[in-house]
Amino acid sequence: MERIILDVDSAGDDILAVLFAAAHPDIKLEAVTTVTGAAGPIEQVTDVVLNTLSVAGRDDIPVHAGGWRPIVGNSKEDMEAPVHFEKRLTARFGERLKKFNPPAPAPKRPATSGHAVDVILRTVLDNPGEITLVTTGPATNAAMAFLQEPKLAGALKRMLVLGGNFVTPGNITPLSEYNIWADPEAARIVLNAEVDKILVPLDICEDNRVADSMLTRDDISDMQAAAKNNPVVDMIADTFPIYIDIWREFFDLVGFPMDDVITLALAIQPDLVGTTPPLFADVVIEKGVARGQTVAHRGRQLLPVSGPKTTRIAQTLDGKRFLKMFKDTMALYERGN
Numbered sequence: 001m002e003r004i005i006l007d008v009d010s011a012g013d014d015i016l017a018v019l020f021a022a023a024h025p026d027i028k029l030e031a032v033t034t035v036t037g038a039a040g041p042i043e044q045v046t047d048v049v050l051n052t053l054s055v056a057g058r059d060d061i062p063v064h065a066g067g068w069r070p071i072v073g074n075s076k077e078d079m080e081a082p083v084h085f086e087k088r089l090t091a092r093f094g095e096r097l098k099k100f101n102p103p104a105p106a107p108k109r110p111a112t113s114g115h116a117v118d119v120i121l122r123t124v125l126d127n128p129g130e131i132t133l134v135t136t137g138p139a140t141n142a143a144m145a146f147l148q149e150p151k152l153a154g155a156l157k158r159m160l161v162l163g164g165n166f167v168t169p170g171n172i173t174p175l176s177e178y179n180i181w182a183d184p185e186a187a188r189i190v191l192n193a194e195v196d197k198i199l200v201p202l203d204i205c206e207d208n209r210v211a212d213s214m215l216t217r218d219d220i221s222d223m224q225a226a227a228k229n230n231p232v233v234d235m236i237a238d239t240f241p242i243y244i245d246i247w248r249e250f251f252d253l254v255g256f257p258m259d260d261v262i263t264l265a266l267a268i269q270p271d272l273v274g275t276t277p278p279l280f281a282d283v284v285i286e287k288g289v290a291r292g293q294t295v296a297h298r299g300r301q302l303l304p305v306s307g308p309k310t311t312r313i314a315q316t317l318d319g320k321r322f323l324k325m326f327k328d329t330m331a332l333y334e335r336g337n
Contacts, residue, residue: 004133004267005033005134006029007116008033010039013258023333024268030131031062032061043065051107054107054108064119065115067138071186092249117148135163137182139187142190158195161263164179165201171206175293184291191282191311197311200314205258205317211254220240222327229335230331230333230335232333233330275313279313280305281311282297282305
């Protein structure tokens with residue numbers, strides 16, 4: 001049983017990651033922590049998680065709100081770009097966009113008391129070597145925890161970090177992926193932390209070379225055909241077709257990439273990916289088009305660079321096995337199981 005803290009920004013596939021973590025029999029979800037990111041302000045992010053867990057019948061899982069803004073961030077206009085992304089799609093999708101990142105209704109329960117950073121620190125330090133921290137949004141909460149408590153790195157079992165790009169072009173700038181770009185100072189702190197981690201970049205998530213890992217309308221139909229009374233599959237079938245269509249038409253992908261679920265799944269099946277050896281990875285924090293670029297030191301350069309070789313970068317993915325695992329886990333929400 002893997003004990004997990006899942007740190008999310010509730011942007012589409014974060015919802016699927018929460019559902020996966022809440023149902024998989026090999027995962028004990030200690031808490032979900034939230035951070036401002038692609039879905040909007042911290043209230044929206046947190047309410048989405050609370051509502052998702054209610055659909056899953058898991059209102060027992062603590063949900064703690066965290067960082068409401070990045071440590072430094074970028075211009076206000078640029079930071080809001082992902083939230084206003086749908087405005088560029090109105091002419092094509094019209095009323096159907098109401099299913100894309102809608103304002104969350106009031107949840108049935110409030111967030112659990114206690115800031116996300118405090119919960120991460122308390123849970124990890126009270127259970128040294130047992131907790132895996134999975135970050136699928138900007139790394140703000142994790143970075144603040146490392147800054148607050150130097151003992152955290154030694155107490156974590158491992159980290160799984162979604163972010164960066166090395167071969168696939170970035171989705172914010174040509175060089176930068178959203179999670180890293182949204183809080184590059186935080187990402188740099190996390191990647192420089194002396195803790196074993198796997199970094200999951202766009203290369204194995206949002207690239208048609210791993211098309212067999214993406215959610216399609218056919219996959220939703222398969223889940224519906226197998227379901228008799230499954231509220232989670234019903235929710236996915238209602239919500240995610242518009243996500244599939246947007247990623248097909250705007251990003252030229254064959255389906256909706258499930259970056260967050262892939263990252264989380266490595267907690268229980270790390271061999272889903274092939275990785276580099278442990279190396280030093282860093283982040284560009286200077287202003288400009290390269291801000292947020294993730295840099296892997298994997299060669300021999302003339303200028304000396306030093307840093308902890310604690311990051312393994314995922315380079316390949318067994319997409320078919322991953323997608324089957326996801327579908328099998330969603331089937332566990334069948335009422336009566």
